[in-house]
Structure formats: structure tokens, C-alpha cells
Amino acid sequence: MMPNKISIWIISFSFMILISCRSNSFKEYHSFTNNCWNTDSIISLKIPIIDTKKKYDLSLRIRHTVNYEFQNLFLFVDHTNRDTVEIILADKNGKWLGRGVSDLREFDFLLEKGKYFSKNEKDILLIEQAMRYGPLEKITDLNHISDIGLIISESDE
Numbered sequence: 001m002m003p004n005k006i007s008i009w010i011i012s013f014s015f016m017i018l019i020s021c022r023s024n025s026f027k028e029y030h031s032f033t034n035n036c037w038n039t040d041s042i043i044s045l046k047i048p049i050i051d052t053k054k055k056y057d058l059s060l061r062i063r064h065t066v067n068y069e070f071q072n073l074f075l076f077v078d079h080t081n082r083d084t085v086e087i088i089l090a091d092k093n094g095k096w097l098g099r100g101v102s103d104l105r106e107f108d109f110l111l112e113k114g115k116y117f118s119k120n121e122k123d124i125l126l127i128e129q130a131m132r133y134g135p136l137e138k139i140t141d142l143n144h145i146s147d148i149g150l151i152i153s154e155s156d157e
Helices: 005-021
Strands: 025-031 036-038 043-046 055-065 072-078 082-088 104-116 124-129 141-143 145-154
Touching: 025 043, 036 145, 043 145, 055 072, 055 082, 082 104, 124 145
Parallel strands: none
Antiparallel strands: 025 145, 036 141, 043 124, 055 104, 055 145, 072 082, 072 124
16 A cells, blocks of 8 residues: 555655654753742753863743842852853843743843853753842842743754
């Protein structure tokens, strides 16, 4: 029995969709209980052993609700060195810059583009929320942050 043209087309189309959906990226997420990030909670995301001859882009993915009170998010990020990063989540009019439906938004922040990994590099990325408000030394419980993730993808650079 010979397959008809429609069956071949459906199989070919399905195969193309599967191939196009494959991702050359690594993703790891940390979810916060009750959408609350306590200042004492330091997130540790494991970086897999990666080909040292290829360039990679490292991004953070922030998931937050539309009830998040601030326009930005300050983080302490430590991989090869410790740095303070400001991520702008909304424009000056309060419009969320991330994508999403319902009350959840997702925003990608490029940490590093075209990075080569070395075998001697530590394989952990540490992330700590560093939010302050007015006279407060720190915001102990940062509400409406649901997840933070690390995305590593091959660089097109």
C-alpha cells in the first residue's frame, strides 16, 4: 500500500515543526514560594559544562505578576565576578516591557553576549535580590516575583 500525497505532506509538515521547535539552549529556573523573594534567599543556578570553542549568550528570565510594585529589579549577580545589575521591567508610564497573558509577565535580560566558557570557570551562577526603597536598607520580602531563570544559548555573534 502506497501512502498518498496528503499523508506524506502531513508527515513532512510535522517533522519540520518538530525540527524548528528544537532549541539549542539550556534553561534552568528557580520558582519562589507564594511569589515572594526573601532577601536572604540566594538563588544558585547550575551552568552545564559547555563547549569551550563556541560563543554563548547568557540571559536572565524574570517572571513577575502585573502587581509587582516597581519599575525595575536590582540584583547581585555572581559568576566570574560579583556585579550589581538593574533590570527595567516597565517603561516610565508603567507599561510592562515583558510579554505575557493574564497577570503574569516574562522578561529576558541579556547578561552577557558572545561569551566563551573555560574549563576552569565555576559552574554556578548566584543571584540575590538587591532592592531598596526610601530609607529602608533592603526590601526583606520582594512580592510578585514568581520565577527567575538562566538561559544559555549559542551566540549568533
